[in-house]
Amino acid sequence: MRVTFFDINGAAQHVEGRAGENAMECAKRNAIDGIIGECGGAMACATCHAYVDPRWIARLDPPEHQERDMIDGCIDVRPESRLTCQVILEDALDGIVFTVPDSQV
Amino acid sequence: MPDADLLMPDVDFAYDDVPDLHERIVQLRQNGPVVPVRYHGDRTWLILDHELVKQAFEDYDHFDPAPGYQQIAAPSMGQTIQTMSGDEHRISRGLVTAPFLPSKIRSLVEDLIEPIANELLDRVAGKEVVDLVSTFTRPYPFMVITRLLGIPVEDEERMLEWAIKMIDFPWDPDGAVRAKEQFQAYMQTIIDDRRANPTGDFMSMLVQAEYEGERLSDERILGFVGLLFPAGSDTTYKNAGSLFACVLADPALRERALRSPRDRELIVTESLRWQPPTAFLPRMASNDVELGNVQIRKGEWTLFGITAANADPKVYPDPHRFDPDRDNRDILTFGRSKHFCLGMHLARRELETALRLVFERFPHMVLEKGEPVEFVGAVLRGPRALHVRPYGQREDQN
Numbered sequence: 001m002r003v004t005f006f007d008i009n010g011a012a013q014h015v016e017g018r019a020g021e022n023a024m025e026c027a028k029r030n031a032i033d034g035i036i037g038e039c040g041g042a043m044a045c046a047t048c049h050a051y052v053d054p055r056w057i058a059r060l061d062p063p064e065h066q067e068r069d070m071i072d073g074c075i076d077v078r079p080e081s082r083l084t085c086q087v088i089l090e091d092a093l094d095g096i097v098f099t100v101p102d103s104q105v
Numbered sequence: 106m107p108d109a110d111l112l113m114p115d116v117d118f119a120y121d122d123v124p125d126l127h128e129r130i131v132q133l134r135q136n137g138p139v140v141p142v143r144y145h146g147d148r149t150w151l152i153l154d155h156e157l158v159k160q161a162f163e164d165y166d167h168f169d170p171a172p173g174y175q176q177i178a179a180p181s182m183g184q185t186i187q188t189m190s191g192d193e194h195r196i197s198r199g200l201v202t203a204p205f206l207p208s209k210i211r212s213l214v215e216d217l218i219e220p221i222a223n224e225l226l227d228r229v230a231g232k233e234v235v236d237l238v239s240t241f242t243r244p245y246p247f248m249v250i251t252r253l254l255g256i257p258v259e260d261e262e263r264m265l266e267w268a269i270k271m272i273d274f275p276w277d278p279d280g281a282v283r284a285k286e287q288f289q290a291y292m293q294t295i296i297d298d299r300r301a302n303p304t305g306d307f308m309s310m311l312v313q314a315e316y317e318g319e320r321l322s323d324e325r326i327l328g329f330v331g332l333l334f335p336a337g338s339d340t341t342y343k344n345a346g347s348l349f350a351c352v353l354a355d356p357a358l359r360e361r362a363l364r365s366p367r368d369r370e371l372i373v374t375e376s377l378r379w380q381p382p383t384a385f386l387p388r389m390a391s392n393d394v395e396l397g398n399v400q401i402r403k404g405e406w407t408l409f410g411i412t413a414a415n416a417d418p419k420v421y422p423d424p425h426r427f428d429p430d431r432d433n434r435d436i437l438t439f440g441r442s443k444h445f446c447l448g449m450h451l452a453r454r455e456l457e458t459a460l461r462l463v464f465e466r467f468p469h470m471v472l473e474k475g476e477p478v479e480f481v482g483a484v485l486r487g488p489r490a491l492h493v494r495p496y497g498q499r500e501d502q503n
């Protein structure tokens with residue numbers, strides 16, 4: 001399945017996602033700049049923040065409150081902000097698009 | 106426990122300085138990914154392999170940190186998020202997380218971190234030779250915590266005495282418990298004040314925090330703020346020392362340290378990979394487990410070899426080269442998973458700020474010749490001292 005990561009200046013990288021992995025793992029495996037995910041996906045570090053393209057937001061389950069709390073403490077938060085470690089890639093998300101924020105910190 | 110199979114039986118990693126830790130890790134690795142070494146006199150399993158350390162951090166069935174911290178920390182520190190697991194940990198951590206998240210910490214740089222760094226660097230100014238550890242890197246993270254907690258400047262000295270005594274439990278249990286009581290009585294007055302008149306500061310955030318309908322009792326707040334000193338001060342100052350040792354030794358790095366915030370982030374991160382202050386993290390196995398072809402029994406102690414994992418050549422090619430441009434997203438310096446370091450953003454902003462201010466104010470600072478830097482300790486590791494000339498070598502000494 002295809003996953004696209006835009007950087008903040010609009011440059012796109014299209015990568016191959018694996019069903020079942022989360023978008024943070026997918027980004028790291030493909031060396032996408034700016035997604036760090038240092039805690040490994042436990043919602044404990046707040047360094048895998050990205051914006052989900054608004055057209056895809058409705059297809060995701062809304063964030064649970066622990067994720068919500070972590071997002072609230074991130075930098076440059078927008079309504080479509082998510083922690084990528086909480087977005088599990090599945091076939092229905094083939095083509096999903098993220099934009100990586102300027103900085104995680 | 107039989108000692109016959111111990112590797113490097115001459116070294117006790119709990120007590121010895123082990124200045125050659127990195128070389129020893131290279132040797133130990135030849136014996137496998139998990140090796141028996143001496144720690145506090147006993148045989149202990151040291152995990153060296155990056156994948157296995159990561160896996161053990163994430164394995165709460167066999168390496169739940171809580172039972173181990175119950176043994177070594179709870180007697181003097183009380184119950185903290187380190188001694189908790191499961192939902193209790195999740196909720197207690199949820200209650201204290203907000204003040205440590207990136208946006209909050211970013212706002213502290215100008216308001217709190219920079220003024221403290223500058224105040225301490227004023228004591229470096231004018232000196233010919235000075236130990237950067239005792240004048241700057243050691244007091245710096247400590248003062249960040251006391252001022253975060255709203256402790257008046259004139260009480261910082263007392264606070265330092267209590268904080269040092271509180272972690273002295275293994276050597277002086279009575280003194281440690283007494284220090285804890287004095288510390289808690291003092292902090293109670295601040296808690297009472299913020300409960301009555303919240304100001305929006307860090308302590309006010311704690312007394313007002315609510316998570317899944319729960320709030321923090323005074324006892325929980327006292328346990329938590331007590332934990333901040335050993336967790337946030339001893340670690341950060343050791344790394345600050347290692348960072349400056351490295352940058353002062355390399356003119357290209359020093360020049361780069363002044364280039365941009367992004368460059369400073371990369372340099373700090375590489376210093377955290379190369380010389381993590383929590384070099385070997387003690388962890389008790391909470392259940393029988395096989396790891397790296399070794400059978401580990403419930404209740405046995407292991408050492409998570411963070412320094413070794415961060416130098417695993419499978420993940421970090423040419424690991425002893427200091428290279429800020431390598432992919433450092435999976436360094437294990439701040440742990441991993443649910444107990445991942447709560448203060449990571451604070452620690453990084455402190456280190457980046459220090460790096461910028463030291464070289465802005467003392468662009469010619471050099472290490473004093475004839476005073477080689479010695480890195481010591483296997484549990485908490487950093488340079489013993491850093492003798493520097495803030496204004497560079499005098500002409501007649503070149």
Ligand code: HEM
Nearest residue numbers: 170186187336337340341344438439440444446447448452
């Ligand atoms: C370079 C500096 C630092 C390093 C290398 C570091 C390292 C670590 C590590 C490895 C852990 C996980 C321990 C485990 O799994 O048993 C941890 C946890 C923790 N750290 Fe840090 N730390 C640093 C700075 C700080 C600072 C500045 C603070 C706060 C002021 C802090 C507060 C904490 C707390 C509260 C925990 C416990 C988290 C939990 O159990 O959920 N640390 N740290």
